[in-house]
Amino acid sequence: MSLNVEILEQSFEKVKPYANEFAASFYDNLFKAHPEVKPLFTKTDMVNQQKKLLNSLVLVVENLRSPETLGPVLNALGGRHVGYGAIPKYYGPVGETLLVTLEQYLQEDWTPEVKKAWRDAYRAITALMLKGAGEESSSKAVQAEKKLVTLARKLIDAFWIAPTWLVAIASVVIFTVILLIVDDNSLLAEVLGAADTISLVVALVLFIKEAPDRRKQFHYQAWSTVDAAHNVKVSYARILALQDLNEDGVSLKGLDAPGAELVDINLSHANLSKANLIESDLSNANLSYANLDNANLSQTKLSGADLSYTKLGFACLSQANLNSANLRSANLICADLSYANLSGADLRDASLSGANLEGAYLTGANLKNAKVSDYELSSAFTEGAIMPDGSKYKSS
Structure with a gap:
């Protein structure tokens, strides 16, 4: 969407001298027109919240000419608002209130062109924030998938932390089963039937198994050192x-x-x-x-x-x-x-x-x-x- 950046910048400059009053009026208007959103701010320091609103508006207006900077920030803000309980249906009331408050402070400067510029800007901002919110929501599905991956890793880890003697016995058993299955006249049977083959296979398996164990043990000791220094x-x-x-x-x-x-x-x-x-x-x-x-x-x-x-x-x-x-x-x-x-x-x-x-x-x-x-x-x-x-x- 093409935005009228010049109008947005000029109109916002006229609001800046009344920045603190503007922010307070915004939330007064929001709570009066849409009391259903007030519970979202029950435990919020409103003075600090008003500063955040001003910082957000300044951030947007100052970076209208730098969409490569603004886009990722608005995506991140949208994702963070999911944690605050802000769902998509609340974006409409916020946008309406922003326009009402701007009209309240711009008065005769609130022309149809200015109104259209701010409405278009808010739609663009909302789209970027909702994209970030959607990515945050989809990440929950990804987290569920990660839990399955974590479970699989735990099963693999269970193998790696098994006692060495158990791994050695399992290697011998698997080797013996393979030897019984293969054709006695095949080349593989001749190689596997060599006297030293079984010991070499077991030694190799144990070497591979103990390498990550040694590394994990080092990590456990390192974390224990960190925890002990708390x-x-x-x-x-x-x-x-x-x-x-x-x-x-x-x-x-x-x-x-x-x-x-x-x-x-x-x-x-x-x-x-x-x-x-x-x-x-x-x-x-x-x-x-x-x-x-x-x-x-x-x-x-x-x-x-x-x-x-x-x-x-x-x-x-x-x-x-x-x-x-x-x-x-x-x-x-x-x-x-x-x-x-x-x-x-x-x-x-x-x-x-x-x-x-x-x-x-x-x-x-x-x-x-x-x-x-x-x-x-x-x-x-x-x-x-x-x-x-x-x-x-x-x-x-």
Whole structure:
């Protein structure tokens, strides 16, 4: 669908001065016209919810000319709304309320052309969000399929963890059955009938069986080391165990290590999505290309850390210390960076669309070519920072 981007941008600029009032009016109008949606917000901090609405609107309008950025974000938002209980029938009331609230604030500027532009935009947004919601719903069917796969893997694992003596006996029995079945005059019978063949076959089977057992045992020991260090601030054994697991390609998703000292740790390319590393010390850590989506890194020390090309979408980095950190080309879409220290950080080519930068310290940071709007930067401290257009910010 072709959108009238110019009209959308111009009309939204007229609403911006009344942003907070607009958000409050939107929810008042929504609850009055459609009380059936109010239960969805029973446990919601409405002040924070209003800020999220404004951030979403800014994100959409600022990226109307960059559909390659906007599409994936709206897909992700649609998927997240499934967890909030937002079903497709609620999208209609929300769209109606948005148009009503826009008309309320634009008044005489609410022309038929403006109304059509916003209606078309909301339809396009809804389509992208519903696509993400559909993918989230279909993933549940995929999860059921994964359970069957998991069951099959457990059966296979049961074979691998069987006692060695049992595997040896089974190998001899299978070998003997094959020998009895084959033709006595065949070449295969002559080969299998050789005196040393049975011992060689058993030795080979045992060698293959024990290899993964040894590797699994190593992983179990490594995880035991990590678990034993829970609530322990300093543990060099934990650092080595995590590095070894990552080198073996073992997922560290959901790692729970709050307050841990992990200075200089090398977890490049690690899967640390949804990890809890609140108040941990990851100074000078190598986390390049790692996946930290939805991770809790609140108040975490990441000074001097290498976070280049790292996924940090929807991650919580509130009050984190990212002084002089390398965040080049990092994905920080919708991340919470409120009151974070990003002084001197390298944010070149980073994606910050929808990020919360309220109170963030960006003094001396390099934001050249970063995807971030002026609105998102307006609540941050940017003295001496290199802005996305390459200019150096100076307070007036």
